[in-house]
Amino acid sequence: EAGVAQSPRYKIIEKRQSVAFWCNPISGHATLYWYQQILGQGPKLLIQFQNNGVVDDSQLPKDRFSAERLKGVDSTLKIQPAKLEDSAVYLCASSFKQGFVNTIYFGEGSWLTVV
Amino acid sequence: QKEVEQNSGPLSVPEGAIASLNCTYSDRVSQSFFWYRQYSGKSPELIMSIYSNGDKEDGRFTAQLNKASQYVSLLIRDSQPSDSATYLCAAYNTNAGKSTFGDGTTLTVKP
Secondary structure (H helix, E strand, C coil): CCCCEEECCEEEECCCCCEEEEEECCCCCCEEEEEEECCCCCCEEEEEEECCEEEECCCCCCCCEEEECHHHCCEEEEECCCCHHHCEEEEEEEEEEECCEEEEEECCCEEEEEC | CCCEEECCCCEEEECCCCEEEEEEECCCCEEEEEEEEECCCCCCEEEEEECCCEEEEECCEEEEEECCCCEEEEEECCCCHHHCEEEEEEEEECCCCEEEECCCEEEEEEC
8 A cells, every 4th residue: 555645855945935836635535634743842733634525724924835635635735935944854644543543654754944 | 742752762771672762642532553764854654553452462573552551662672773763653543543653762772
């Protein structure tokens, strides 16, 4: 079974520029997540989709970050304009739920450096 | 107080020893718990899940859950240098449909 796919894997941009990350979840997984992980910290949820609806975007800096999940499958996360503190790994993940157990699987991540 | 707390470490154990990783959670309605391993420069990889009080064993790994104490642990028996990584604990709240991750414990297994 194919895992969560993400691209690009690495990106270096200057501050105030824009960047977009793409994610394709595991087939059949209705829930898709974007996490931000800064070195030395755990993953921080930016946005959670259930099919193509937003479940939680309370920690998404909406003045600069946006995300969409068209047709309930692929998703794109955009940052515009980027700040130095946005340097992090952006992890896309998907999950399926069986009863009260919700198992999350991560993609390989998109590493962003803002200079 | 963080919702999921882990000792950041680093935790260092000799090869062949038992490594014990601990996690506490504050949300009493959390029902399922997960341990992920994250190697440096890689993404988190699921090791195991647990949702019933007691122990759950999978090879060299044993997860322990105590809901009364709001405590989850991961034991790694016969630790190997390849186990050196950061271990993330996560708790899932079914009612809120929300998973929360700790900041991880860094484990070093010395040959």
